[in-house]
Ligand SMILES: NC(=O)C1=CN([C@@H]2O[C@H](COP(=O)(O)OP(=O)(O)OC[C@H]3O[C@@H](n4cnc5c(N)ncnc54)[C@H](O)[C@@H]3O)[C@@H](O)[C@H]2O)C=CC1
């Protein structure tokens with residue numbers, strides 16, 4: 001991978017490699033764009049097969065955060081971190097504290113939060129070294145774990161997508177195939193079960209599957225079978241790039257609405273599902289509940305205010321379907337337009353002297 005070429009092509013600002021021998025920390029912080037404000041995005045810990053894979057993931061996820069934060073109307077730019085390692089085996093206190101010191105060194109250009117493989121307890125360790133972290137324990141006046149709020153946003157966004165595909169936003173009696181039943185998807189399943197949806201689930205972790213089967217009467221299928229289920233809705237809630245050449249021909253669902261980041265392997269796959277008439281709720285819009293929730297901390301966290309804002313994901317998804325139909329474009333293109341237009345508008349009107357993370361985090 002030619003890193004600078006890639007960064008130039010997609011206009012990334014900064015890539016930071018963090019290494020700490022004592023703790024074994026190997027982290028990559030990617031900052032894509034800070035036009036709207038400091039880059040906010042979670043920290044993912046994953047056992048990447050290669051360093052290149054980790055760098056690519058950090059870069060792709062950071063760009064996704066620029067679009068997510070812009071489309072959500074937040075005054076925040078896009079960034080993300082990946083830590084290379086197995087979250088079940090390789091974590092230690094010093095690792096997250098060392099990482100916190102690296103974040104502190106960026107002096108507010110990047111603010112972190114949870115993502116796959118990291119927890120509130122990890123954020124608390126980071127917080128020992130820096131204030132540029134959200135989603136820490138509620139005891140600190142923080143918003144805590146963002147996943148349940150992300151799940152609420154996915155739930156309302158799924159209803160808006162269902163309305164587009166089925167003419168009603170009721171999910172009663174609908175079958176939803178959920179890929180990955182981790183933190184976000186478990187709460188999502190709770191909402192869906194309560195509304196009377198039927199659930200099919202798959203996960204590489206049997207304990208997660210068992211939890212959903214026992215709590216919601218979900219039907220288990222293997223991870224390879226989840227795409228081809230006779231479901232109304234496919235909810236990808238694990239990792240990215242799962243809408244691709246192999247999986248699209250298997251899909252029977254009329255709606256794709258889930259929490260995973262970077263669901264489309266490539267833009268051509270967004271075009272393809274559009275041509276097939278599948279109602280796709282763009283990933284970074286439907287899964288923006290978590291970041292909306294943690295971003296609320298920057299103004300002194302208020303749960304009701306955050307939830308009210310997350311509820312508007314329904315309207316945003318509706319609006320994206322309207323634009324998609326009006327202009328004859330796929331929904332992912334409609335979402336990108338909304339985000340890009342906002343960034344362009346703000347970049348024209350703001351003064352460079354306001355480009356300082358500190359002024360919006362004076363609360364802490
Ligand atoms: N936690 C949050 O608030 C947010 C999460 N997201 C995204 O949503 C997705 C899920 O996030 P979390 O629930 O926090 O993560 P998680 O790690 O708690 O859950 C992911 C689940 O997917 C399973 N999984 C991994 N590979 C799989 C595969 N090939 N097939 C089936 N299952 C597989 C894992 O075993 C795990 O149970 C991720 O893509 C994340 O980036 C996006 C926005 C916010």
Ligand SMILES: CC(C)CC(=O)C(=O)O
Pocket residue numbers: 040041042043068080113114115135146261287288290291294
């Ligand atoms: C988990 C969120 C708080 C932030 C993030 O990284 C995301 O939305 O993907």
